[in-house]
Amino acid sequence: MNHRPFEDWLLENQPLTPEQNRELNAHLKTCTTCTALTEVDLSLKSTWLVAPKAGFTERFQLQMVAERKLIRKRQLWGLGLLALIAFISVGFLIFQLFTVWLSSPAQLFVTWVTWWVTLVSSIRTYGSIGLALLEIAAGIIPLPLWLGLAAGSFLLVLGWVASLWKLSYSTQARRLV
Amino acid sequence: MNDEMAWIHQAQNGSDEAFTQLVETYQTPVYNLCYRMLGEPEAAEDAAQETFFKAYRNLGRYDINRSFATWLLSIAAHHCIDRLRRRRYSSFSIDDDENHAKLPDANAPDPEKETVRRQEQAQMQTMLKSLDATDRAAVVLRYWNDCSEVEIARALSLTVPAVKSRLHRARRALAKLWEEETSHAHVERRPHESPAF
Numbered sequence: 001m002n003h004r005p006f007e008d009w010l011l012e013n014q015p016l017t018p019e020q021n022r023e024l025n026a027h028l029k030t031c032t033t034c035t036a037l038t039e040v041d042l043s044l045k046s047t048w049l050v051a052p053k054a055g056f057t058e059r060f061q062l063q064m065v066a067e068r069k070l071i072r073k074r075q076l077w078g079l080g081l082l083a084l085i086a087f088i089s090v091g092f093l094i095f096q097l098f099t100v101w102l103s104s105p106a107q108l109f110v111t112w113v114t115w116w117v118t119l120v121s122s123i124r125t126y127g128s129i130g131l132a133l134l135e136i137a138a139g140i141i142p143l144p145l146w147l148g149l150a151a152g153s154f155l156l157v158l159g160w161v162a163s164l165w166k167l168s169y170s171t172q173a174r175r176l177v
Numbered sequence: 178m179n180d181e182m183a184w185i186h187q188a189q190n191g192s193d194e195a196f197t198q199l200v201e202t203y204q205t206p207v208y209n210l211c212y213r214m215l216g217e218p219e220a221a222e223d224a225a226q227e228t229f230f231k232a233y234r235n236l237g238r239y240d241i242n243r244s245f246a247t248w249l250l251s252i253a254a255h256h257c258i259d260r261l262r263r264r265r266y267s268s269f270s271i272d273d274d275e276n277h278a279k280l281p282d283a284n285a286p287d288p289e290k291e292t293v294r295r296q297e298q299a300q301m302q303t304m305l306k307s308l309d310a311t312d313r314a315a316v317v318l319r320y321w322n323d324c325s326e327v328e329i330a331r332a333l334s335l336t337v338p339a340v341k342s343r344l345h346r347a348r349r350a351l352a353k354l355w356e357e358e359t360s361h362a363h364v365e366r367r368p369h370e371s372p373a374f
Binding site for chain 2: 036
């Protein structure tokens, strides 16, 4: 039998039949590779555990305390940094708002004054235009037409008052019913 | 609920005393794995301590359906593999008796056998450094920590066939080195003999 199945048996650590064991022992006498494989396996199986120096747990506890302090320190630094970033951000926002507040009254005053000036000047302009048109109309429209317009306006006002009175009377009557 | 499960449960609820019990229980297998992986007692101590810190920080993520030992060894193995990959070249110190304690041998072999055994162990420790970091972790978990192939696969995030393949490759490589060392030692023992040809 060639070398390969013996090597496979050794590597797989399979249980062997007595016949296979005899064949393997015979092979081991001639094959240095399989002998080395067996010796390495035996050597590995006879290994022992190496223990740490005494006081491993105490050293761990000490390091754990030190690490906790470090973590706390890092957390404090982190919190401090966050607080600083928040302070700078809020400060920047407040500064921006304050700048707007500082500039706003003047802006508002200017807008207010401009609005009133525009309003007054507009009224005066429209008034002047209206007077000019009346003067022109007074020259064009004859007297009987003016009297007709005045009577018509009077009738319109009278109709308006009568409708108001009628509406208010009907509402009171409905309330009484 | 056994002691270990009770400690894990208490530690997950913030009990440092319970976690200390877990450290006390697993310090040797974790340290041994780190030592076999890194080869230096100081580096092994640091790695073992770091392993327990990582476990402490991630205890909330531990799945109680898994073996705690495998989970812990998995953290240690990954940490050591990362360290080895970072430094690329690991240096092993053979003269390590001053730096850590060996567990007393329950079988109490005779001194001559013990000396031979220690020499073999030292040779094995030297040979381990020739292996790839993951292969080394697989060998250590298999032979020093008695992990099954399934547990090794879980610990190293590999498939079971990949673990088998890595273990075979590692054992072949170790056997080759062993053969070379043995033939070299054989020649050194007979320096005055005439050559065979």
